[in-house]
Each structure stands twice: as structure tokens, then as C-alpha cells.
Amino acid sequence: xxxxxKHRPFLLFVSLLHVHTPLITTxxxxxxxxxxxxxxNVEEMDWMVGRLLDAIDKEGLKNTTFIYFASDHxxxxxxxxxxxxxxxxxxxxxGGKGMGGWEGGIRVPGIVxxxxxxxxxxxxxxxxxxxxxxxxxxxxxxxxxxxxRVIDGRNLLPLLQGTVQHSGxxxxxxxxxxxxxxxxxxxxxxxxxWKAHYATPVFQPEASGACFGRGICPCFGDGVTHxxxxxxxxxxxxxxEANPLSADTEPL
Numbered sequence: 597x598x599x600x601x602k603h604r605p606f607l608l609f610v611s612l613l614h615v616h617t618p619l620i621t622t623x624x625x626x627x628x629x630x631x632x633x634x635x636x637n638v639e640e641m642d643w644m645v646g647r648l649l650d651a652i653d654k655e656g657l658k659n660t661t662f663i664y665f666a667s668d669h670x671x672x673x674x675x676x677x678x679x680x681x682x683x684x685x686x687x688x689x690x691g692g693k694g695m696g697g698w699e700g701g702i703r704v705p706g707i708v709x710x711x712x713x714x715x716x717x718x719x720x721x722x723x724x725x726x727x728x729x730x731x732x733x734x735x736x737x738x739x740x741x742x743x744x745r746v747i748d749g750r751n752l753l754p755l756l757q758g759t760v761q762h763s764g765x766x767x768x769x770x771x772x773x774x775x776x777x778x779x780x781x782x783x784x785x786x787x788x789x790w791k792a793h794y795a796t797p798v799f800q801p802e803a804s805g806a807c808f809g810r811g812i813c814p815c816f817g818d819g820v821t822h823x824x825x826x827x828x829x830x831x832x833x834x835x836x837e838a839n840p841l842s843a844d845t846e847p848l
Contacts, residue, residue, distance in 0.1 A: 602655045605737060610648065614641035615667075617675045617682050632680055649709075659712040662736055664729060667704040669693045673806035674813075690837045691805060695797050695813045696820075697770040697778025699837055700805075714756050722763040723782060723789070728752045772797075772815035780831070791837070792826040 613620065614637050621636045625643070629635025645665065652661050671684025673692035683693070691698025706724065708714060727749035731741050735751045750764030762784065770778040772795075781790045797820055800809030807813040814820065827840045839845075 602657060607733065607737075608648075612641055612644065614638070614644070615684060617672065619682055634680075634682055634684060659710075661710065662713075662732075663709040664706065664732075665708075666706040666726060668726060670699075670701045670704055673700075674808055674811055676808075688836045691797075694772070695777075696772030696775070696795065696815060697791070697793050698796070699791075699831070699835065702770055708752075708756055710756075715758065718756075718758070720755060722755060722761075723765055723768060723780065724752060724755070724763055725749065725765065725768065772813075772820075775815050777815075777820075787832065789831040791829045791831050793823055793829075794826050795820045795822050796827065797821075 615634065619633045619637045621633060621640055625636045625640040626633075627636065628639045631638075649663070652658055652663075670686045670689065670692050672694070673681075673683060673686070675681070675683030686692055686700035686703075689698070689700035689703055691700040693701050695701045725748075728751070729749070731747060731749045732752045734741050735753060741747045754760040755763060763782065766782055766784065768780040769776060770780070775795065777795045778791060778793045781792075782788075783790065795816075797807055797813035798818075799805055799813075800807050807819070810819065828846070829837045829840060830846070831837070
């Protein structure tokens with residue numbers, strides 16, 4: 597692929613099965629990590645990504661290739677085999693994969709590499725979306741996004757290059773299936789990030805932060821709780837979504 601396309605533009609999309617259940621790991625990587633089968637899977641994925649980057653470097657394409665590495669969702673908390681956690685870990689963030697709006701399911705890392713164009717070692721703490729990849733790639737290819745419909749994504753280049761300081765997303769809508777579960781508002785004048793939850797999954801057991809009883813959290817019906825008024829969090833101060841605000845604590 598690289599040899600055929602190294603003298604002309606190319607798009608390579610690699611969707612890895614790794615770090616997703618059932619955690620298929622080749623014999624070479626089994627037992628490599630201190631963190632069980634999931635850790636082995638991460639190590640093998642790291643090796644595979646390294647091979648891709650090495651090939652790009654070897655062909656002299658490092659400074660002309662935009663690379664974006666990301667996950668499509670947070671860790672799956674319900675994925676267990678005995679006492680072994682197979683689905684990853686979401687740190688301080690509440691909930692996980694398939695839960696509509698909790699941060700543990702939707703807040704994922706993104707890593708970008710483009711030497712000579714994007715400054716190295718920069719951390720961007722602004723909300724972006726995988727929807728942004730489409731308009732970014734179209735822009736890099738010299739094209740224009742369709743104008744006969746609303747395109748929800750935003751070109752990432754100005755944010756990554758530092759020519760703008762804020763994401764183009766003032767609001768983000770978080771769905772579970774076709775059901776709107778949560779909305780996030782980045783209030784530009786104050787910099788505060790508010791998050792409203794209209795529906796949240798019923799955890800089983802209640803304090804577990806996951807739906808172990810069902811195996812995966814449902815999006816509707818008796819598996820969710822509807823909130824009126826919505827649960828409201830200030831993510832700027834409470835990224836773990838531990839303390840819902842009330843009219844008493846937050847009159848505004």
C-alpha cells in the first residue's frame with residue numbers, strides 16, 4: 597500500500613480489533629503485561645501501531661502525513677471473566693461504554709502526530725469529536741464538505757495548530773441508541789462546562805457504576821431513570837460527575 601501510494605495522497609483507515617472483547621491476543625504477546633489479558637492486548641496493539649509508524653517514517657512520509665489515533669468509546673465495565681476485568685478502565689470518570697452520557701463512556705484520548713506542522717508536546721484540553729475527522733480529512737485533501745446538509749463535525753486543524761483556542765463545539769449531544777441521554781454546554785464567556793443528564797442507566801448493583809445484572813446498560817425502558825429536572829454537573833469542577841447541582845448549590 598505505502599509503496600503504491602507514497603508519491604500521491606492516500607487515506608489509510610485502520611480499525612483495530614484490539615482492546616475489545618474477546619481480547620484475541622497472539623501467542624507472542626500473551627503474558628507480556630502485568631495487567632493480564634487486557635494489558636497483553638494493549639501491548640500487541642502498541643506494537644502494531646508502531647509498525648505502521650515505522651513504515652511511514654521509512655518511506656520519508658513522516659512530515660507529510662497527518663496521523664490521528666483514538667478510541668471510539670471508553671472501557672466496557674461489564675466485560676469480566678471471573679475476577680478479571682477484560683474491558684479496560686476509565687480512571688476517575690463515571691460509567692463506561694454503552695451508557696449514553698456518563699464521562700467514562702464518551703471521554704477518550706486522542707493522539708495526533710504531524711511533525712513540522714503541529715507543535716510537539718502540546719496538550720489540547722478542548723472538547724472534540726470523532727465526527728471532526730471527516731471535515732478535517734476533507735480539508736487536508738483540498739475538498740469542501742457538502743453544503744446541502746448540516747455537518748456536525750468541525751475541522752480540527754485550527755485547534756491543533758493553535759490558531760484558535762476553543763473547539764468549534766459549543767454544545768455536544770450524547771445519545772444512547774436513538775435516545776438523547778445528555779447534553780454538554782461549553783459556556784464560552786466563563787469557560788465552564790455544564791453537563792445535563794436527561795436519562796441515566798439503572799446500575800446493577802446500585803453502587804457498582806455498571807450494569808452487571810444485565811451485561812450491558814439499556815438505552816430505554818425500565819433500565820433507565822428519567823430526570824426532570826435533569827441532573828446537572830459542572831464538569832470544570834466535578835469531572836467525576838459525583839455531585840449533581842441543585843437550585844440551592846447553584847442558584848444561577
